[in-house]
Amino acid sequence: MTIVPASKLDAADPLARFRSRFVAADDPAVVAYLDGNSLGRPLAVTGERLASFVDGAWGRGLIRSWDAAWMAEPVTVGDRLAEVALGAAPGQVIVADSTTVLLYKLIRAGLSVRGDRDEVIIDRGNFPTDRFVVDGIAAEFGLTVRYLSAPHASGVRPEDVTAVLSERTALVVLSHIAYRSGFIADMAATTRAAHDAGALMLWDLCHSVGALPVELDACDVDLAAGCTYKYLNGGPGSPAFGYVSARLQEQLRQPIWGWMGASDPFAMGPQYEPAAGIRKFISGTPPVLAMQPLKDMLELIAEAGLDEVRRKSVALTEQAIALADELLVPLGATVASPRDPAERGSHVTVDHPLFAEVTAALWEQGVIPDFRPPDGIRIGLSPLSTSFAELERGVEAIARELRARTAA
Numbered sequence: 001m002t003i004v005p006a007s008k009l010d011a012a013d014p015l016a017r018f019r020s021r022f023v024a025a026d027d028p029a030v031v032a033y034l035d036g037n038s039l040g041r042p043l044a045v046t047g048e049r050l051a052s053f054v055d056g057a058w059g060r061g062l063i064r065s066w067d068a069a070w071m072a073e074p075v076t077v078g079d080r081l082a083e084v085a086l087g088a089a090p091g092q093v094i095v096a097d098s099t100t101v102l103l104y105k106l107i108r109a110g111l112s113v114r115g116d117r118d119e120v121i122i123d124r125g126n127f128p129t130d131r132f133v134v135d136g137i138a139a140e141f142g143l144t145v146r147y148l149s150a151p152h153a154s155g156v157r158p159e160d161v162t163a164v165l166s167e168r169t170a171l172v173v174l175s176h177i178a179y180r181s182g183f184i185a186d187m188a189a190t191t192r193a194a195h196d197a198g199a200l201m202l203w204d205l206c207h208s209v210g211a212l213p214v215e216l217d218a219c220d221v222d223l224a225a226g227c228t229y230k231y232l233n234g235g236p237g238s239p240a241f242g243y244v245s246a247r248l249q250e251q252l253r254q255p256i257w258g259w260m261g262a263s264d265p266f267a268m269g270p271q272y273e274p275a276a277g278i279r280k281f282i283s284g285t286p287p288v289l290a291m292q293p294l295k296d297m298l299e300l301i302a303e304a305g306l307d308e309v310r311r312k313s314v315a316l317t318e319q320a321i322a323l324a325d326e327l328l329v330p331l332g333a334t335v336a337s338p339r340d341p342a343e344r345g346s347h348v349t350v351d352h353p354l355f356a357e358v359t360a361a362l363w364e365q366g367v368i369p370d371f372r373p374p375d376g377i378r379i380g381l382s383p384l385s386t387s388f389a390e391l392e393r394g395v396e397a398i399a400r401e402l403r404a405r406t407a408a
């Protein structure tokens, strides 16, 4: 197969103009940034956004800004996120906590309405924090965890879940896009299968949000959580988001009863009375400062259009696989992501036993993918900030480092 030159793909890319909106996108010291799926680049406006926040809402508005804006932001930013990237109607998303903490809260909330059931389904290939939180809750409450195993280069399919669902299943916890292989799970069919068995469905959206359209309401999802520092470029430690379907909000009880999720935080009352709606899933003071950069990225995604973002994401991962087949597979590497773009998110993983040391050498040269055990390089492609030229330079550098170590 002949590879289309990167220059040609970049010239024809309708989203190419967005790259200059990011800090140092053309800094020659960063030869190829292929890890936007772990930490998105900052937007150029983020510096200004933060400086004016310090000077204005915080510096001059002072405590008054809580009333003027900040109290509402976990929900107003959540609503905008829901609209731009989650296919969710208003009033179902909060921005708060970390993904890990929200997973804990939402899993416990899900279990609160399935108290007669004692099993949780998750897969062994899920991200560690998801498995650890499920294991911890299971240990705390004497539940059984049903572990699914999926093929290395793909992920969990609806029939895998159906095979272990029973009248004992309280909740199914899966990643929509697998962090290692990039496999896209079938959200609609899997959720339907869980519901048919009377279980609730929770999706982790860390690797989906901002990379492709997600339809939480249309898929009848119960619960979802994700982070905002990957394809939403919120910055290191930016808060997570949690989705609770409006259908369930009344019945669910979350485990961390804090004053900020109470019906009237400033009543300073003797007892916890949960707020109405999605607000009751908030616990303590929201991370307002850390949710500012995210606002601009949501507007950028809205401007570009998520369908266009997905279209470029597919073009980038197709090109990554073509380059891997041409340059890396002949050196003994294997592609560990789905080859069907309909089943693939916005990164491509390639395995080779030498990739741990190759990755370390690449970082020294400003070529920045990441390494995932036991032997995978993940090539993360963030559609609004990654160019085809950057991808090509990156894969060529991987090949160069690999060749230097495999030449007889």
Ligand SMILES: *Cc1c(COP(=O)(O)O)cnc(C)c1O
Residues within 6 Å of the ligand: 098, 099, 100, 101, 127, 129, 130, 175, 179, 204, 206, 207, 227, 240
């Ligand atoms: C990145 C990621 C997380 C991160 O959890 P934090 O609490 O934000 O550190 C969790 N789950 C998945 C699937 C991820 O990809």
